Amino acid sequence: MLTQQILNGLVSGSVYALFSLGFTLIFGVQKLLNFAHGATFMAGAFIAYYCTINGLPFVMAIGFSMLATGLIAILIDLIAFRALRKRGNAEFPALVSSIGVDLILVSIAQQVSNTQVLNFPFGTFPIQFYDVFGLRISLLQIVILGVVAVLVTALIFYLKKTTFGRQVRAVATNERAAALLGVNAQSVYLQTFFIAGALAGLAGVLIGLLFNSIQFLMGEPYMLRAFVVVVIGGLGSVQGAIIASLMLGVAQSLTVAYLPSGLTDAIIFGLLFLVLLVRPNGLFGDINAVAGGTRQ
Amino acid sequence: MKIRTLMLAATCGAAVTAAAPGAHAEDYKVVILQSLTGGAAFIGKNVAEGAAMAAEEMNENGYFGEGNRMDFEVADDATDRTQTLSLITRLAADPELLLVMGPTSGSVAMAGASVANERELPIITTTNTFEVIEAGPWSNILTQPGTVTIPYIADFAAQDLGVKNCAIIGVKDNESYVALQRKFEELVQEQGVNLASVDGVALADSDFSALATKIATSEQDCVFVGTPASQGANIILQLKQAGLDPSTAILGHNAFASPTFIEKGGAAVEDVYLIGAWVPGGDGEFGEAFAANFEAKTGIAPDEWHANGYSGMQVVASAVRDAAASEGGATRASVLAALTAQKDVPVVIGGGTYSFDEERVPHFGMRVMQVKDGEFTLVDN
Structure with a gap:
């Protein structure tokens, strides 16, 4: 059972990674905690669901959903963050503003879904299981692991090796200096939000498909876990978020398997406290990123 | 046509007795206060829909006697204790209000129960927790514990x-x-x-x-x-x-x-x-008629909570009607007394009748079922 549970944890953790990357990306660039990220994730699942039941092929539904959630994230930036950013000292007002946007999106989803739990129609994705070295793994789990690995690699490449990535890191380090060097910070913000939204949307679709459940509150538990992930991984650290996501997924599976399941959250948040005590900036965090000292 | 006839048959007897000659038209005010939003919305919204449908049907069918009707409105407790406290406090200030059907879930209902007992407003909460009954004589539960x-x-x-x-x-x-x-x-x-x-x-x-x-x-x-x-x-x-x-x-x-x-x-x-308590599709003529009418009206098949709301409103309406027929007419006190005295009210859940026992605990029975060929089938046990 141990290896099966580790596999389960890695699959769950890989989707947490997809979700958390966008959250940490926005924090890394803007030093803002976007609490509407969970609602964007939920919106991704909803959009793909309604596209699918209205006859759009599933792959196209995923693409449309990622595009739509990317645009939703841009709208969130324009409506909830941009004006606050212009005034400076936006961290706390932006947090409140993002909670407001989250509530609006959740309320819309509740009305649209009539408070019902939705699920993709049976057969949306082939249900096939393989027994490999005593492990039971589904085709969907294999696809999810593969898709997440490709996307995470692509994102890291994009951030580290492309002009856009250099602009993102420049703005994250010092927006004013980056602007003096000709970087359009607004464009960087919009692109960052688009990527974060698209990743969250895809995570929503994958979770909705993997666990057969789409509902208006589905973003909340993931939002909490993403918060744990980015704190443990180091606020703003992409690599830290990925490793912390996988660790969280596996820890969660093992606590459910070997300890009373009611203790899962207590253990996860206990782990969070422990990490904060030993390494206040997270496992891979930069002290300046946490203190916001690089924002000028 | 058959369904409509059944619904009329279920209510016409009571309507005839309640329509006293020369009585002037009365509005009996009831608020359906359920969790339309928040964590308990998956219960409260459905209960509210079922209850509202029952009230509409009874008004249409003259359940309260000629010219009389239940003046009901639906409100949202938002699965939130603060909102519930504020709402029930405001509702209790309305002298015309006879009863609140709600709130929905336990912790919210407990908050509502304390205000209701303080303000002497009868409430019947959807939850089945005994603490609501123990909070005082004005707070009751709708579902079986x-x-x-x-x-x-x-x-x-x-x-x-x-x-x-x-x-x-x-x-x-x-x-x-x-x-x-x-x-x-x-x-x-x-x-x-x-x-x-x-x-x-x-x-x-x-x-x-x-x-x-x-x-x-x-x-x-x-x-x-x-x-x-x-x-x-x-x-x-x-x-x-x-x-x-x-x-x-x-x-x-x-x-x-x-x-x-x-x-x-x-x-x-x-x-x-x-x-x-609810056999999907209905068990018996009353239940089948409810299922057909609900689906015709909303486009979805009713579930356990819709049926509980619909049945709960039958009980509330029966209590209001009994209170109206009592000496002194329908007041909060007479509605409360009539509510907890309800016996064998025809409902669409359980064994088909709803009663409160001496401890104000509701009883309407349960059925054991099994999923067979994609349908709920009754199990003989």
């Missing part, structure tokens, strides 16, 4: 199925579900059944892969899943995908008695045992 319902499925598991070792999966963040789960554990243990494992999930959870693997790789001959219908279907689906022995009996409580359970679970929920 676990002590009444769970014995139906616990006895069935231990006596009819003869299970010996049961894994339990419950909801850890809703006190009503926790109470039902604990009652099941207590009752089966009393009958010699061992608890293989006890696990709790949160209402918003959907990833049960770890839990499913743990149970599928353990030894048990029974799994009790005490969660809402959609979540339960999802848990069972993931249990089957994790390789649960097909001969393991899977049981659930009355929350599973919803078309959603079969719709979400598909083939995975085949053969699952459950209890239900």
